[in-house]
Amino acid sequence: xxxxxxxxxxxxxxxxxxxxxxxxxxxxxxxxxxxxxxxxxxxxxxxxxxxxxxxxxxxxxxxxxxxxxxxxxxxxxxxxxxxxxxxxxxxxxxxxxxxxxxxxxxxxxxxxxxxxxxxxxxxxxxxxxxxxxxxxxxxxxxxxxxxxxxxxxxxxxxxxxxxxxxxxxxxxxxxxxxxxxxxxxxxxxxxxxxxxxxxxxxxxxxxxxxxxxxxxxxxxxxxxxxxxxxxxxxxxxxxxxxxxxxxxxxxxxxxxxxxxxxxxxxxxxxxxxxxxxxxxxxxxxxxxxxxxxxxxxxxxxxxxxxxxxxxxxxxxxxxxxxxxxxxxxxxxxxxxxxxxxxxxxxxxxxxxxxxxxxxxxxxxxxxxxxxxxxxxxxxxxxxxxxxxxxxxxxxxxxxxxxxxxxxx
Amino acid sequence: xxxxxxxxxxxxxxxxxxxxxxxxxxxxxxxxxxxxxxxxxxxxxxxxxxxxxxxxxxxxxxxxxxxxxxxxxxxxxxxxxxxxxxxxxxxxxxxxxxxxxxxxxxxxxxxxxxxxxxxxxxxxxxxxxxxxxxxxxxxxxxxxxxxxxxxxxxxxxxxxxxxxxxxxxxxxxxxxxxxxxxxxxxxxxxxxxxxxxxxxxxxxxxxxxxxxxxxxxxxxxxxxxxxxxxxxxxxxxxxxxxxxxxxxxxxxxxxxxxxxxxxxxxxxxxxxxxxxxxxxxxxxxxxxxxxxxxxxxxxxxxxxxxxxxxxxxxxxxxxx
Numbered sequence: 001x002x003x004x005x006x007x008x009x010x011x012x013x014x015x016x017x018x019x020x021x022x023x024x025x026x027x028x029x030x031x032x033x034x035x036x037x038x039x040x041x042x043x044x045x046x047x048x049x050x051x052x053x054x055x056x057x058x059x060x061x062x063x064x065x066x067x068x069x070x071x072x073x074x075x076x077x078x079x080x081x082x083x084x085x086x087x088x089x090x091x092x093x094x095x096x097x098x099x100x101x102x103x104x105x106x107x108x109x110x111x112x113x114x115x116x117x118x119x120x121x122x123x124x125x126x127x128x129x130x131x132x133x134x135x136x137x138x139x140x141x142x143x144x145x146x147x148x149x150x151x152x153x154x155x156x157x158x159x160x161x162x163x164x165x166x167x168x169x170x171x172x173x174x175x176x177x178x179x180x181x182x183x184x185x186x187x188x189x190x191x192x193x194x195x196x197x198x199x200x201x202x203x204x205x206x207x208x209x210x211x212x213x214x215x216x217x218x219x220x221x222x223x224x225x226x227x228x229x230x231x232x233x234x235x236x237x238x239x240x241x242x243x244x245x246x247x248x249x250x251x252x253x254x255x256x257x258x259x260x261x262x263x264x265x266x267x268x269x270x271x272x273x274x275x276x277x278x279x280x281x282x283x284x285x286x287x288x289x290x291x292x293x294x295x296x297x298x299x300x301x302x303x304x305x306x307x308x309x310x311x312x313x314x315x316x317x318x319x320x321x322x323x324x325x326x327x328x329x330x331x332x333x334x335x336x337x338x339x340x341x342x343x344x345x346x347x348x349x350x351x352x353x354x355x356x357x358x359x360x361x362x363x364x365x366x367x368x369x370x371x372x373x374x375x376x377x378x379x380x381x382x383x384x385x386x387x388x389x390x391x392x393x394x395x396x397x398x399x400x401x402x403x404x405x406x407x408x
Numbered sequence: 409x410x411x412x413x414x415x416x417x418x419x420x421x422x423x424x425x426x427x428x429x430x431x432x433x434x435x436x437x438x439x440x441x442x443x444x445x446x447x448x449x450x451x452x453x454x455x456x457x458x459x460x461x462x463x464x465x466x467x468x469x470x471x472x473x474x475x476x477x478x479x480x481x482x483x484x485x486x487x488x489x490x491x492x493x494x495x496x497x498x499x500x501x502x503x504x505x506x507x508x509x510x511x512x513x514x515x516x517x518x519x520x521x522x523x524x525x526x527x528x529x530x531x532x533x534x535x536x537x538x539x540x541x542x543x544x545x546x547x548x549x550x551x552x553x554x555x556x557x558x559x560x561x562x563x564x565x566x567x568x569x570x571x572x573x574x575x576x577x578x579x580x581x582x583x584x585x586x587x588x589x590x591x592x593x594x595x596x597x598x599x600x601x602x603x604x605x606x607x608x609x610x611x612x613x614x615x616x617x618x619x620x621x622x623x624x625x626x627x628x629x630x631x632x633x634x635x636x637x638x639x640x641x642x643x644x645x646x647x648x649x650x651x652x653x654x655x656x657x658x659x660x661x662x663x664x665x666x667x668x669x670x671x672x673x674x675x676x677x678x679x680x681x682x683x684x685x686x687x688x689x690x691x692x693x694x695x696x697x698x699x700x701x702x703x704x705x706x707x708x709x710x711x712x713x714x715x716x717x718x719x720x721x722x723x724x725x726x727x728x
Binding site: 286287288289290291292293294296391392394395396 | 655
């Protein structure tokens with residue numbers, strides 16, 4: 001079976017124009033936006049969530065009459081979580097399907113690979129989930145990040161650890177572009193804040209058994225374990241920490257901790273675990289310092305949460321969904337500002353954008369690195385995901401220290 | 409000289425050392441304010457201040473935090489609840505919470521913050537000797553009102569009219585309004601005070617705003633008035649001046665007044681002394697130590713305000 005027959009078109013024209021609004025918009029050809037997203041393979045869960053974000057954004061834009069008088073039409077293929085497949089599919093989207101524009105795939109490794117394609121065809125690519133800074137620091141002109149640099153994902157974990165007078169940290173990561181960069185950033189941050197880095201390791205992507213690395217961590221006996229993980233690793237690592245009896249006083253992981261699936265898989269063992277996240281639906285209810293509503297920093301987020309539930313009943317959601325929606329918002333805004341689909345004009349428009357979307361603030365530096373968006377640290381407490389950092393936004397306090405497994 | 413200083417420090421530490429040996433139960437501090445979550449900056453400041461003084465949360469002190477979401481009736485009930493629960497001390501933020509605590513108990517010590525004029529509002533009889541179970545930090549917010557208006561006028565020299573909305577039963581804001589009305593002619597301003605008794609009424613009053621007007625936000629969160637003013641300020645591009653930097657860090661144009669968190673840190677010293685046995689009436693009310701002029705340059709750009717050099721030089725905090 002060829003990769004193209006494996007690929008499928010996930011969504012075409014989110015909404016058909018109703019008769020009542022048949023107008024210039026309906027008469028004109030839609031703007032076709034191509035993307036690949038992992039619907040299968042290791043990135044399937046966040047990839048599907050990101051796609052739901054794209055679909056919902058396209059629907060909402062079309063419900064309001066589209067952009068430049070034209071509707072949006074998504075052309076989406078499954079890249080199977082494979083960078084090489086994604087490269088072929090973006091080539092196909094641009095040269096054969098002749099899409100007008102593109103949006104980013106899921107993950108840093110895949111975005112890194114396909115960025116060369118969008119660069120070649122001088123078409124801007126807003127990348128909702130690609131936080132490895134190196135992608136943007138290679139002189140590329142047409143890729144822009146929604147996520148802040150992965151190097152700061154565990155800033156909250158480290159900050160809390162320092163305030164709790166902890167002294168040592170172990171940093172591990174999956175052997176992928178983004179997670180390794182995150183680990184390196186965390187090591188530097190920890191050292192800068194006076195923590196001793198007592199153990200560093202990278203585990204292979206296909207790992208399912210973490211007992212060896214966890215045994216080494218147990219021997220190093222760090223106060224904090226900061227892990228840069230992929231979705232499926234997070235659950236396995238916590239489970240095996242219990243069986244190997246690894247007991248740091250704080251443990252934080254990246255992708256997946258903020259999802260309900262994480263707690264469903266682990267139950268009480270998810271308690272006390274910290275996660276880095278870029279967005280949670282609870283943000284719309286939060287007040288800074290208990291006084292100032294911050295919902296205005298996430299305009300439309302309330303409606304996004306409601307319509308997501310309505311449109312995809314029972315479906316998983318995570319910050320990847322909001323990032324997908326926000327990325328599509330930025331592209332649409334750029335089209336409006338540029339008044340054109342020309343790649344160079346759109347690029348100029350994106351670089352000038354400083355606004356807030358459903359996902360939060362968007363502002364990139366001249367290389368396309370996100371400098372406006374802020375990360376959050378969450379912790380599972382009695383089955384609830386509680387924002388514990390930054391302090392100003394955090395209605396909850398970290399539950400500290402994490403008790404040893406034998407005492408839970 | 410150095411030896412004398414060392415002795416003083418050791419002497420100061422003795423009461424805590426003695427307590428530690430007795431392994432007494434943790435002190436129970438009740439917290440009362442009108443916030444929407446437990447992390448009001450004064451409470452964060454109190455915790456940090458107590459920690460610096462050797463009182464660790466959990467080990468030495470526990471907090472029973474009641475926040476009443478700007479609802480006056482809930483504040484009285486929560487005060488009565490805390491008194492019944494028999495906490496060792498009640499820590500309050502703002503006049504409404506302090507007056508509610510005062511009404512609820514004459515026995516349990518009360519340490520207040522965010523109180524603009526503790527004597528005028530009848531919270532204490534005299535600043536130097538409070539003569540009751542209350543002492544705390546005066547935020548000086550009332551007497552800083554003219555300065556607040558002056559900062560706004562310096563930012564926008566063409567400004568003529570300033571609306572001041574405040575909750576009808578909010579005595580300190582009324583006092584602040586009197587100061588504002590007194591200062592207005594000197595600044596070439598018209599101050600238009602409007603009392604609010606229900607949220608719907610606030611919506612109606614906001615319709616009176618015209619381009620070129622500005623807002624003076626109250627320091628009291630009752631009925632969420634400052635947050636609504638911030639929202640209107642940003643959505644309708646109406647300049648607004650606030651009482652504390654927290655608002656400026658979230659989009660308010662300018663603030664002049666006492667820092668919320670710093671008031672909590674400052675009050676922690678009074679709280680620690682009272683927990684150690686000092687009577688509140690023997691501890692004079694202190695004026696807030698950290699008063700800042702803060703300007704949000706991003707909001708200034710949004711509102712089309714060119715920030716004069718004078719303000720840039722004077723400002724303690726500039727948000728970019």
